[in-house]
Amino acid sequence: MNGDIMRKEEVAEWLDCEPSTVEEKARSRELPAVKIGRSWLFPRQAMLQRLNEMALAKPEPSTPTGVISTEKKK
Numbered sequence: 376m377n378g379d380i381m382r383k384e385e386v387a388e389w390l391d392c393e394p395s396t397v398e399e400k401a402r403s404r405e406l407p408a409v410k411i412g413r414s415w416l417f418p419r420q421a422m423l424q425r426l427n428e429m430a431l432a433k434p435e436p437s438t439p440t441g442v443i444s445t446e447k448k449k
Contacts, residue, residue: 381417383408389422 383401387394398415401408407421 379419381419381422383415383417386417386422 381389383394383397386397386406390397397406397417400406401410401415401417406417407425408415408417410416
């Protein structure tokens with residue numbers, strides 16, 4: 376495939392993960408992709424843009440699981 380479009384196997388190698396993870400992220404729209412027939416195609420520029428957005432996003436605050444609060448509710 377040319378350099379502007381990547382298959383899920385190329386994206387998996389690029390991101391150091393399994394192709395099944397790439398497909399899962401594409402299905403949930405976490406990664407920009409187009410499904411044509413049985414193939415998932417990933418535009419390289421859209422992938423770079425999405426990765427930049429993810430890297431610059433502020434993490435959502437979370438409460439650790441298993442933490443018990445010692446404060447009394449009013």
